[in-house]
Every structure is written in C-alpha cells, then in structure tokens.
Amino acid sequence: MNIREDILKIARQAKMASQELANLSSSTKNKALVRMAESIEKNRERIIEENKKDVNLAKKKELSKALIDRLTLDEKRIRQMSKSLEEIVSIEDPIGKIENIRKRPNGLQIGKMVVPLGVIGIVYEARPNVTIDAAALCLKAGNATILRGGSEAICSNIILADLLKKAGQETGLPSGSIQLIKTTDRRAVTEMLKLNAYIDVIIPRGGEELIRVVMENSTIPVIKHYKGICHIYVDEEADLKMAEEISFNAKVQRPGVCNAMETLLINEKIAAQFLPGMIKRLQEAAVEIRGDEKTCQITRGIKKASEEDWQTEYLDLILSIKVVEGIEEAINHINNYGSHHSDAIITNNYAKSRQFLQKIDSAAVYVNASTRFTDGAEFGLGAEIGISTQKLHARGPMGVNELTSTKFIIWGDGQIRK
Amino acid sequence: MNIREDILKIARQAKMASQELANLSSSTKNKALVRMAESIEKNRERIIEENKKDVNLAKKKELSKALIDRLTLDEKRIRQMSKSLEEIVSIEDPIGKIENIRKRPNGLQIGKMVVPLGVIGIVYEARPNVTIDAAALCLKAGNATILRGGSEAICSNIILADLLKKAGQETGLPSGSIQLIKTTDRRAVTEMLKLNAYIDVIIPRGGEELIRVVMENSTIPVIKHYKGICHIYVDEEADLKMAEEISFNAKVQRPGVCNAMETLLINEKIAAQFLPGMIKRLQEAAVEIRGDEKTCQITRGIKKASEEDWQTEYLDLILSIKVVEGIEEAINHINNYGSHHSDAIITNNYAKSRQFLQKIDSAAVYVNASTRFTDGAEFGLGAEIGISTQKLHARGPMGVNELTSTKFIIWGDGQIRK
Numbered sequence: 001m002n003i004r005e006d007i008l009k010i011a012r013q014a015k016m017a018s019q020e021l022a023n024l025s026s027s028t029k030n031k032a033l034v035r036m037a038e039s040i041e042k043n044r045e046r047i048i049e050e051n052k053k054d055v056n057l058a059k060k061k062e063l064s065k066a067l068i069d070r071l072t073l074d075e076k077r078i079r080q081m082s083k084s085l086e087e088i089v090s091i092e093d094p095i096g097k098i099e100n101i102r103k104r105p106n107g108l109q110i111g112k113m114v115v116p117l118g119v120i121g122i123v124y125e126a127r128p129n130v131t132i133d134a135a136a137l138c139l140k141a142g143n144a145t146i147l148r149g150g151s152e153a154i155c156s157n158i159i160l161a162d163l164l165k166k167a168g169q170e171t172g173l174p175s176g177s178i179q180l181i182k183t184t185d186r187r188a189v190t191e192m193l194k195l196n197a198y199i200d201v202i203i204p205r206g207g208e209e210l211i212r213v214v215m216e217n218s219t220i221p222v223i224k225h226y227k228g229i230c231h232i233y234v235d236e237e238a239d240l241k242m243a244e245e246i247s248f249n250a251k252v253q254r255p256g257v258c259n260a261m262e263t264l265l266i267n268e269k270i271a272a273q274f275l276p277g278m279i280k281r282l283q284e285a286a287v288e289i290r291g292d293e294k295t296c297q298i299t300r301g302i303k304k305a306s307e308e309d310w311q312t313e314y315l316d317l318i319l320s321i322k323v324v325e326g327i328e329e330a331i332n333h334i335n336n337y338g339s340h341h342s343d344a345i346i347t348n349n350y351a352k353s354r355q356f357l358q359k360i361d362s363a364a365v366y367v368n369a370s371t372r373f374t375d376g377a378e379f380g381l382g383a384e385i386g387i388s389t390q391k392l393h394a395r396g397p398m399g400v401n402e403l404t405s406t407k408f409i410i411w412g413d414g415q416i417r418k
Numbered sequence: 419m420n421i422r423e424d425i426l427k428i429a430r431q432a433k434m435a436s437q438e439l440a441n442l443s444s445s446t447k448n449k450a451l452v453r454m455a456e457s458i459e460k461n462r463e464r465i466i467e468e469n470k471k472d473v474n475l476a477k478k479k480e481l482s483k484a485l486i487d488r489l490t491l492d493e494k495r496i497r498q499m500s501k502s503l504e505e506i507v508s509i510e511d512p513i514g515k516i517e518n519i520r521k522r523p524n525g526l527q528i529g530k531m532v533v534p535l536g537v538i539g540i541v542y543e544a545r546p547n548v549t550i551d552a553a554a555l556c557l558k559a560g561n562a563t564i565l566r567g568g569s570e571a572i573c574s575n576i577i578l579a580d581l582l583k584k585a586g587q588e589t590g591l592p593s594g595s596i597q598l599i600k601t602t603d604r605r606a607v608t609e610m611l612k613l614n615a616y617i618d619v620i621i622p623r624g625g626e627e628l629i630r631v632v633m634e635n636s637t638i639p640v641i642k643h644y645k646g647i648c649h650i651y652v653d654e655e656a657d658l659k660m661a662e663e664i665s666f667n668a669k670v671q672r673p674g675v676c677n678a679m680e681t682l683l684i685n686e687k688i689a690a691q692f693l694p695g696m697i698k699r700l701q702e703a704a705v706e707i708r709g710d711e712k713t714c715q716i717t718r719g720i721k722k723a724s725e726e727d728w729q730t731e732y733l734d735l736i737l738s739i740k741v742v743e744g745i746e747e748a749i750n751h752i753n754n755y756g757s758h759h760s761d762a763i764i765t766n767n768y769a770k771s772r773q774f775l776q777k778i779d780s781a782a783v784y785v786n787a788s789t790r791f792t793d794g795a796e797f798g799l800g801a802e803i804g805i806s807t808q809k810l811h812a813r814g815p816m817g818v819n820e821l822t823s824t825k826f827i828i829w830g831d832g833q834i835r836k
Contacts, residue, residue: 019753023776096776102798108787110797113775117809196633200809215614219633221640221810242832249834335437357531357827358441358514369526369830378835379528379826380520391535391618391823392639393811405809408797409775412787414660416667417796 003183007191010146011198013176014119018144020174022116026093028172033136035167037085040132043163044078050155051128058126058152066256066315071126071153081132084383088136091382094401095142098409109411114404116142118200121192122385123214125206126150131160134203135178137385139168141403144177146199148192150206151184158182193218205386223398226389227313228258228341230371233330233356235347236267240274242368243346247278249370250344252285256315258387259342259364259374263310263320265330271323272298279321287317294323310337327352331359338362341389342371363389363396421601425609428564429616431594432537436562438592440534444511446590451554453585455503458550461581462496468577469546476544476570484674484733489544489571499550499578502801506554509800512819513560516827527829532822534560536618539610540803541632543624544568549578552621553596555803557586559821562595564617566610568624569602576600611636623804641816644807645731646676646759648789651748651774653765654685658692660786661764665696667788668762670703674733676805677760677782677792681728681738683748689741690716697739705735712741728755745770749777756780759807760789781807781814 040047051073058068094114101111120143122134131147138145149157161180168177181188193202196219204214205225214222232250234243250261266274275298279289289295290305309320310333324330327345334343344366345356353367364374374397376384381399388394394402458465469491476486512532519529538561540552549565556563567575579598586595599606611620614637622632623643632640650668652661668679684692693716697707707713708723727738728751742748745763752761762784763774771785782792792815794802799817806812812820 019779022779104796104798108791115779115809118779215637221808223810239832245832245834253835353829361437361440361533361536362825364826364828366828367830369828369833370835372835373526373828373833374826378522380522390639392641395823396826405813407780408782408792408814410782410784410787410791411771412785414657414663415787415791416663417671417788417790 003185003187004191006183007181007188008195010179010181011119011192011195014144014146014179015198017174017176018116018118021139021142021144021177022095022118024142024173026095029093029139029142030089032139032168032171032173033085033089035171036136036164037082037089039163039167040078040082040085040160043159044075047078047156047159048073048075050159053155054153063152067126067152071128071156073128073156077129081129084129084133085136088140088383088400091140091400093140094404099406106415107413108415111409112406113409115407117403117405119144119146119198120403121146121148121199121202121220123148123189123202123204123206123210124150125210126152128153128156128160130205131157131180132164133383134385135161135164137383137400138403139173139177141400143403146179146181146192148181148189154182154184189213190217193220196220203385221393223388223393224390225386226341227339228260228387228389229262229311229313229337229339230259230341231263231265231334231338231343232261232371233265233324233327233334233343233345234267234270234274235327235345235349235352236269237349237352238270238346239348240270243274244278244281246344246346246368246370248281248285250372251282251287251319252317253370253372255317257372258313259371260315261319261371262312262314263322263337265322265324265333268294268323268325271295275299275321282319285317287319290318290320292322295321298323313339327355331356335359335361339389341387342366342374344369344371363387421603421605422609424601425599425606426613428597428599429537429610429613432562432564432597433616435592435594436534436536439557439560439562439595440513440536442560442591447511447557447560448507450557450586450589450591451503451507453589454554454582455500455507457581457585458496458500458503458578461577462493465496465574465577466491466493468573471573472571481570485544485570489546489574491546491574495547499547502547502551503554506558506801506818509558509818511558512822517824524833525831526833529827530824531827533825535821535823537562537564537616538821539564539566539617539620539638541566541607541620541622541624541628542568543628544570546571546574546578548623549575549598550582551801552803553579553582555801555818556821557591557595559818561821564597564599564610566599566607572600572602607631608635611638614638621803639811641806641811642808643804644759645757646678646805646807647680647729647731647755647757648677648759649681649683649752649756649761650679650789651683651742651745651752651761651763652685652688652692653745653763653767653770654687655767655770656688656764657766658688661692662696662699664762664764664786664788666699666703668790669700669705669737670735671788671790673735676731677789678733679737679789680730680732681740681755683740683742683751686712686741686743689713693717693739700737703735705737708736708738710740713739716741731757745773749774753777753779757807759805760784760792762787762789781805
C-alpha cells in the first residue's frame with residue numbers, strides 16, 4: 001500500500017471514530033484516560049527501552065543537546081505523563097453544554113451547543129510527551145486524533161501510542177480514536193494536509209520551518225503555535241527593583257521556552273541608572289548581552305545587536321537590549337519585531353499601563369509580571385495543548401475548551417419563515 | 419506597477435490602518451457608518467448608472483438570470499444598503515470588553531479582552547451589497563477590509579467602495595480602512611491569499627469553485643461560507659399538517675438561498691399517507707420532484723433521483739425525496755450527504771427530538787421549524803457577514819462578534835515564576 005492510501009485509511013477511520021466519540025459519556029472518556037495513565041505507569045520500563053533507541057540514534061547523529069534533552073524519557077518524566085493524564089480526567093467535560101438560550105419573538109428557542117471539532121491532526125517535533133498530552137486533551141473534548149511526531153522520536157511515539165490505543169480499546173473507545181502515523185516519510189505530512197474532507201483542524205507545534213510547511217500546504221484549517229519573541233519594557237516610572245527581578249526571571253528561569261524574554265526595552269531616562277546592575281546580574285548568570293548603540297555606550301564591552309537580533313527567538317541565555325525614547329517607541333518596536341506572543345510593561349504609571357494593555361497586539365499582555373506565566377496551568381485553564389499565536393479560533397494558551405466548536409440548536413413548534 | 423506590488427501595497431496600507439482602527443472609539447466608527455449611509459442615499463443615481471454598465475455587460479454575455487438578479491441594483495435595494503449600514507450603527511461595539519477576569523492564587527489578575535481580528539480579506543461574487551455589508555461589519559469590529567468582488571460587478575463595486583472610502587476620510591477613519599482591489603485579473607486573488615504577514619483572515623463567500631480555489635491557495639486562515647444542502651426529516655410521529663407547512667416553506671418560500679431545503683426524508687411508516695398530498699402541493703408550486711425508488715412507487719410519474727441528487731444544492735425549485743426506515747437512516751443520510759448547514763426533524767417524540775439535536779453534525783439543527791431561519795437577523799445576532807460552514811472560530815450565522823479575537827491581559831504587582 002502506498003503512503004497516500006495509508007494516510008487516507010487513517011483519516012477515514014478517524015472520521016468514523018469521531019462520530020461515535022462526539023456522543024460518548026464523560027465517564028467513558030474518563031475511564032479510558034485513567035486506564036491510559038495506569039498503562040503508562042505499568043509499562044515504564046518498556047517505554048524507557050524504546051526511548052533509548054531514539055536517544056542513541058539521536059546521539060549518533062549528533063543532534064543538538066536541546067533536542068536530545070526534550071527527547072529523553074526517564075522515570076520522572078514518565079510519571080509526569082501519567083500525572084498529566086490524571087489531571088485531564090479532573091477537567092470539566094465541555095461537550096454538550098448549551099449556552100445562551102434565548103427566545104425569539106416568533107417563539108423559537110435558540111441556543112448554542114458545545115460540540116467537538118471532530119478530527120484533529122497534530123504535527124509536532126521530537127517531544128514524546130506531546131503524544132500523550134495532545135491525544136488525551138483531544139479525547140477529553142470528544143475528538144479523534146491523528147498524531148504525526150518527529151522522526152527522531154518514532155520508537156517512543158510508537159510504544160506510547162500503542163499503549164493509549166490498547167487502553168482505549170479495553171475501555172470502550174471506538175477504534176480510530178487515537179492513531180499515530182508510523183511512517184517517517186515526509187510525504188505523509190503533505191498527504192495528510194490535503195484531507196480536508198476528513199480532518200477538521202491541524203495543530204502544528206514546532207519551529208519556524210514546520211509551521212511554514214504546514215501553512216503553505218494545508219487545505220485544512222490550522223491553529224498555529226509559533227515562536228515567542230517576548231519583550232519587557234521598563235518604563236521610567238517603574239519600580240526598578242521589581243523591574244530587575246521580573247527581567248531576570250523572564251530571561252533566566254527557563255530560557256529554552258517560548259514565553260522567556262528575548263528583548264529588554266528600557267526608557268532612556270533611567271537606562272544609565274538601571275542597565276549596569278541589571279546587565280551585571282545577567283552576565284553573572286551566564287547571559288550573553290547584545291545591545292543597541294546606547295546600551296553599548298552605557299555598559300562597555302557588550303556585543304552590538306544587529307537588525308536580525310530584534311527578530312530572533314534565542315531560546316537560550318542570550319538577551320538583546322534596546323534603549324527607547326518612551327512608551328510609543330516601545331509599543332512600535334514590540335508590535336513590529338515581536339511574534340505577538342507575550343509582552344510586559346513594568347510601570348507605576350496608571351495611564352501608561354492602560355496604554356500598553358490596549359495597544360500591544362499580542363496573545364498575552366502583562367503589567368508588572370514576568371512573561372513566563374503564559375501557560376495553561378498558570379492561567380488556570382488546566383492542561384494545555386499549546387499556545388496559539390494566531391487570532392482565529394483560539395489565542396494564547398489552549399486548553400480543552402479551545403478544542404471544541406458549537407452548533408446552533410433550535411426548538412420550534414411549527415414556525416415557518418414569512 | 420505589477421499586480422503583486424499593487425496587492426502588497428494595499429495589504430500594507432490595510433495593516434497600518436488596522437493598528438489605528440483597533441483603538442478607535444465607537445463613536446468615531448459609528449459616525450463613519452452614518453456618513454456612509456447618507457452618502458449611499460445621496461448618490462443613488464450615480465450608483466444605478468454604474469450598476470447599469472455591469473448589468474448590460476452581464477446581459478450581453480448572457481450570464482444566468484439568477485446572477486443578473488443578484489447583480490442588479492434599484493432604488494429599493496440601495497435603500498436596503500443604507501438601512502443595513504444604519505442597523506450596524508445600532509449594534510453594540512464588542513471591542514474592548516474584558517471577560518472572565520479571575521484572580522490566581524499568586525495574586526495575578528487575568529482577563530480576556532475582545533480585540534479586532536486585524537485585516538480581513540473578503541472574496542465574493544457578483545453581489546454588490548456584500549461590498550457594503552462586509553466593509554461595514556468589519557469596520558464596526560475595528561478591522562481593516564480588503565474587498566475582492568466578482569468581475570461582473572466591478573463598476574458597481576468601484577463606486578460603492580469609493581463612496582465608503584470618502585465617507586471614512588471625512589469622518590476620521592485612517593486611510594486604508596476599506597480598500598477594493600480594482601483589477602479583475604484573477605492573479606490578484608492568488609497573490610492576496612499568500613500575504614499572511616499582513617492579512618489575518620480570508621472570508622470567501624460564494625460557490626464551490628471559489629471556495630476550492632481559496633482553500634487550496636491560502637496561507638492565511640480562512641472562514642469558509644459553503645453551500646447548503648439542507649434536509650427535513652419527517653418522523654412517523656410528526657404532526658403531518660405541521661410537516662407539510664414547514665416542508666413547503668423550506669422549499670418554496672425562497673428556493674435560491676443556502677438555507678432552503680434540498681432533500682426531504684420521510685419515514686416509511688407514513689410515506690404513503692404523507693407524500694401524495696405533499697408532492698401535489700409542491701408540484702402545483704412548480705417544484706420538480708426527484709424521488710428514490712419508494713417515492714416513485716408511492717407517487718407515479720416522478721423523475722428518479724440519482725446518487726448525484728443527494729449531493730446537489732439545487733438553489734432552485736427542485737426537491738429530492740427519500741423514504742427512510744427510521745431516524746438512524748435519516749441521521750446517517752444527513753451527516754454523509756449534507757453540507758452540515760441546516761437540518762430539521764419534524765416530530766412529537768421527545769427522545770427522537772433529543773437524538774436528532776445531538777447527532778446531526780450541522781451548523782444549525784432544528785426541531786419542528788423551517789430551515790429557512792438560519793440567518794443572523796432571524797437568530798437575533800444583528801447583521802451578518804455570512805454563514806460559516808466550518809467548525810473553527812465561528813459556525814453558523816456570523817455577526818460582528820465573530821469578527822473579533824481576544825488577548826489575555828494580566829495585571830500583576832511584581833509576580834515572577836518560581
């Protein structure tokens with residue numbers, strides 16, 4: 001069988017499963033999730049064994065340390081997977097809720113019922129935990145899932161998906177609820193992206209190149225999870241101690257994630273006062289600083305930032321710094337160079353806090369807090385499938401509610417249109 | 419200048435305008451809409467003159483009567499345009515609302531602010547009223563609009579867009595708020611569909627071919643407005659008089675629209691009792707009937723329906739009829755052959771009404787009412803930009819609220835992530 005037929009078969013099975021999944025009770029879905037958690041726990045050693053094959057190959061290929069780190073599973077990370085499944089059990093099931101019922105003058109009652117999206121395709125890179133989180137969240141919202149992970153994690157993903165599938169079969173999920181594309185042939189993705197008759201949404205999670213390929217090839221609606229070029233702007237009326245703590249946290253606490261700060265903007269009136277201490281502290285934490293001209297004048301021996309720096313998601317202990325004339329320049333810089341992910345102002349000025357919240361065009365806009373909080377759990381949404389950086393359908397951290405659609409339901413007693 | 423540069427320039431201007439539009443007050447937006455309504459009224463004769471050029475050319479080209487009808491503007495239709503603008507003035511402005519503010523254990527306050535989508539591209543066919551409705555609704559929600567109407571309506575669209583633009587300039591809208599692509603070269607559309615750096619959403623309104631071209635070429639998120647193959651299922655426990663009135667209304671009252679019924683499904687237990695009278699009444703209203711085998715047995719002299727009939731949006735006085743064994747067969751037929759637009763059951767059985775509402779996978783699902791009600795105004799949403807038949811972002815009639823996105827806003831007092 002060729003790839004096209006393989007993928008088509010998977011998509012058809014997913015579509016069939018989705019029709020049944022849409023009407024499953026919460027308790028059936030939760031039973032399956034509990035069984036999945038148990039099965040992951042019970043098969044810890046087999047999972048680690050399969051994962052080692054991936055890790056060894058990645059090392060042999062000399063892939064990046066960051067990739068190998070994200071790829072590697074140990075007991076603690078596997079425990080985290082089953083814990084994540086248990087958390088998804090405890091989230092409220094959104095499906096079947098009817099919102100906003102109103103009565104029209106002609107007596108029709110009209111409401112909106114929350115329904116699953118249908119079939120969701122997840123295209124991701126070398127993080128095996130996405131296999132679990134994505135499949136489980138989609139299931140909770142009554143969707144069928146087609147998973148396509150990075151080839152570097154193929155052995156890990158195959159065993160994880162098999163365990164999920166088996167647990168599902170044992171607890172009454174329709175077959176086809178959770179499927180993994182097992183071929184690592186890249187054509188599988190481009191074939192999948194054309195199956196808009198069967199797949200309702202594609203969620204790509206990964207780097208620039210992955211997102212580009214999906215956006216350019218998909219005839220299916222996409223919810224993209226793009227990079228984070230996050231900013232903090234320190235206003236001249238900021239509490240400078242607070243500004244330092246927040247900036248340090250946003251850069252250093254976990255630099256490899258999308259909500260970490262990549263560019264610090266600082267008002268020129270306080271730059272000479274603020275930057276030397278801030279830069280010293282960052283350098284002591286091994287952060288490389290790249291400054292604009294004024295920053296380099298204030299603190300000697302700093303590398304000069306290039307135009308490219310303002311557009312770069314370092315995901316590393318690197319920070320670009322720019323001195324700005326005021327809030328307008330800061331806002332323009334963020335809206336033009338940023339990735340519309342998470343940005344913060346540090347200020348004690350009321351009007352400027354409002355101006356910043358109003359005018360920054362990003363998924364999450366902060367006053368006086370670290371950008372690192374952009375996360376489903378931190379926002380109180382429960383588990384998240386990722387952070388959407390687009391404006392359509394869902395923006396910012398996406399939980400189970402964002403994996404649903406609605407339909408209008410109308411109760412009449414014989415109404416006809418005049 | 420070539421087409422690519424032309425379109426790029428338009429898109430850039432729209433992007434710039436959108437940043438200003440996002441922060442305009444409701445009163446400025448409403449003033450512009452009022453001026454637009456006045457200008458349309460005042461320039462009625464010029465509009466009709468320009469429209470005549472389009473209509474004459476369409477007649478010369480022997481385009482379909484339906485198209486010429488949709489294309490033609492007269493005094494009444496122009497009055498309707500300015501009335502529609504006035505209605506949009508009276509809709510509540512959704513922008514800036516902050517929903518669902520909650521306080522996290524660490525003291526962060528997190529809410530979701532309603533914001534515009536940004537730049538919306540509308541691709542439509544030969545209906546000049548879409549030029550007005552789309553631009554005005556997008557403006558009300560703070561979006562910049564790029565309009566691309568069908569070449570058959572180009573003279574009408576140019577004058578209408580010019581009047582809107584001028585009214586906007588006089589009342590303080592940023593230039594670039596409303597722009598029409600004036601070339602009728604088809605490459606303009608494909609160029610536009612690739613500008614995801616500037617355009618946030620594409621809304622295609624039109625037939626199968628238009629939607630297909632947009633879906634296949636767009637790197638911009640799309641909200642599609644697809645055809646309506648709407649069904650009514652008459653259950654064996656229906657009030658047959660009600661079933662007849664509703665079916666007649668759904669087919670005959672306005673057959674050329676997407677929420678008109680195209681297929682009637684009837685339970686076999688009552689088919690012999692119901693169909694002869696129903697078919698006679700429909701035939702007297704000039705409806706052509708195409709029946710399955712059982713329908714043809716019950717009523718002689720009817721054309722036999724082909725497999726293709728069940729998948730056809732007639733938009734005309736044609737109806738396909740199928741006798742089914744029961745509600746399961748009806749639901750399967752609707753979910754498999756329908757276009758997931760609007761479908762109704764006629765029944766007095768409580769359990770079956772629930773089953774139908776639950777299992778039909780369509781934007782609007784009815785019990786005991788005509789499918790013809792699927793419409794923004796009838797649903798009480800105010801003016802509509804169309805009826806979305808996809809599950810992402812918006813499903814069913816789309817009003818001004820569906821032309822918005824959100825951003826998370828977070829108020830802190832120095833919180834950092836541990």
